[in-house]
Amino acid sequence: MKVLLGVTGGIAAYKALELTRLYIKAGFEVQVVMTSGAKEFIQPLSFQALSGNPVRDSLFDANQEAGMGHIELARWADIIVIAPASAETLARLCHGRADDLLSTLVLASDRPLLVAPAMNRLMWANAATQENIELLKARGLQIMAPGSGEQACGEVGEGRLPEPQQIFNASQEVLAKVSANATRQQKLNNYWQGRKLLITAGPTHEAIDPVRFIGNRSSGKMGFAIAEAAAKAGAQVTLIAGPVSLKSSPDIERVDVRSAEQMFAAVKEHYQQQDCFIGAAAVADYRVKEAANEKIKKQDGVDELTLELVKNPDIIQWVAAQKDKPFVVGFAAETNNLIGYAKDKLARKNLDMICANLVGESLGFEAQDNQLTFITNNKVEENPLSDKQDQALALLAFIAGNN
The missing domain is CATH 3.40.50.10300 (CoaB-like)
Known part of the structure; x- marks a missing residue:
């Protein structure tokens, strides 16, 4: 099985390393795609060492895009997992943006998509974020509920990235459901x-x-x-x-x-x-x-x-x-x-x-x-x-x- 792992900006990005290790251990092929924000928190070389594949991070990579690489990559995956998914990423997915590699891949793919959000508790609770979540769910996207607890900013509340094992298990369930649905279809x-x-x-x-x-x-x-x-x-x-x-x-x-x-x-x-x-x-x-x-008009009395x-x-x-x-x-x-x-x-x-x-x-x-x-x-x-x-x-x- 092939998993395209999207990593976006946030302190929780380091947990995606453990998630990558879990996929490799289970026999998955893993291709990591990082946003520019993610690279501010963790180096692409770490993901390359674990996955065995160079990290993709640019929509305008001359070597990859000579053959419409982003389309090929969108077709390559059996599942797309975004962990962590920032509030900005949720907004991009909601509005169908295609101005970076990850959002373009999602828009150009018909593969199942699992999203694991992670952000500050107030960002998660904000009405704009919650409206984006509801709209994405209505479109059929699988969105995991974030964990609750102490956050990197020192505050306590909902918004923590689910543990890597939970994300791995959820992606396995999505793939099993897709397989069952294909048979039923x-x-x-x-x-x-x-x-x-x-x-x-x-x-x-x-x-x-x-x-x-x-x-x-x-x-x-x-x-x-x-x-x-x-x-x-x-x-x-x-x-x-x-x-x-x-x-x-x-x-x-x-x-x-x-x-x-x-x-x-x-x-x-x-x-x-x-x-x-x-x-x-x-x-x-x-x-x-x-x-x-x-x-019919109201009548006095x-x-x-x-x-x-x-x-x-x-x-x-x-x-x-x-x-x-x-x-x-x-x-x-x-x-x-x-x-x-x-x-x-x-x-x-x-x-x-x-x-x-x-x-x-x-x-x-x-x-x-x-x-x-x-x-x-x-x-x-x-x-x-x-x-x-x-x-x-x-x-x-x-x-x-x-x-």
Whole structure:
């Protein structure tokens, strides 16, 4: 295995020497890339002695760049590890900078990236750093939590570089996950290639008047993740999306709707000839019986407003009741009695499968991670907590193995 080890400026740079030794001892090939800041703390010759390779530190190295060396190096690695990663490096990665060798390599690579930050406790806690961290995580980067304790500056708090053995172990886990995902992706491709998938995603907004609506906290991220994963596996995907700000791939046929009735009409138009229907949308159960044509104004002395609600169509139950129905997968988002409510919904609506997940504070809606439990008439399989992209792959793999 080949690891590209990026070392950036900070007193913790000396720990990267021990990390290099661990990789070499385990049989890895190591290529170290140092930033100009890193060289202020430690000499490149130390890394060269341990790795057996000259340190790369310049984007404009005439000898290396004659053959587009930075592109070749980006393709060479099986994994890129940046340890320590300074606050400046996090900002560069966040904004897609490519004005030094390390940031250019990251931008030009599709290899897994593991980042181990190290900085002063206040720099770590700064809102700008935390926003950068959240954005990078949302893009799928693996970012280790820094350690807590006494820092070189004399202060005490979070921001210490994780120990080299921890970073080594984390990189091994990332590589194992990549290998497992590659195997799973091949199985997904074998099943989903050419199959037709119809999926609903996001919330619905039920108008009260021209400016107000009844809605929910669904972000649509889970449904969109499933659609993207299925399209990548070769499925012909039609995505019916409620009002969300998410983007979808050009190879996905997308239909944008706002209300439950609009979503129902779109499903009825597209469900035929589908191999699978996944109802991942959080469809509003009720709508206002008669929405106002003009904005409802507050009235002095009137403290209450009564809205008459009527039931919306049950989209997934309708699809499951059709004689020419596809394989139907529902979702059960619950705050308690998860398995019980999900099994009841599975039976009551005559579904082939249901995905159950708890929702609430930091769970399900609006969160990056999710935990789905897959339920059929004869099987219950709990998927571990992970990001929604991984949950999507697990769901598609479960359907492939049980259909």
